[in-house]
Amino acid sequence: MSSKKMSIKVCDIPSCHNVPNNTLRIAIKEAIKEYNLEDKLEYVKNGCTGHCTPFVFIEDGDDRYLYADLTPEKVKRIIKEHVLEGKPVAELGGKF
């Protein structure tokens, strides 16, 4: 894992018709606070990529990960395991 700040991108279009992303946004912000990751993980607003499924991108140094079909619980797990512990969650996504 890089010592550079990581970023997590999620669709942040107010009219996003992918309703679960609203809950993902809340869960991401809660997890950043809960795990004290303000200096390590940057929340980045993303436009619609056309996927329109509950997903996030994580940029970790030069590596980009896509995690999809998420729930608030799954995104919190990704933040804990990937960002906090440095262990990408292979069963939920991977590099692309």
Ligand code: FES
């Ligand atoms: S408009 Fe939000 S994911 Fe497409």
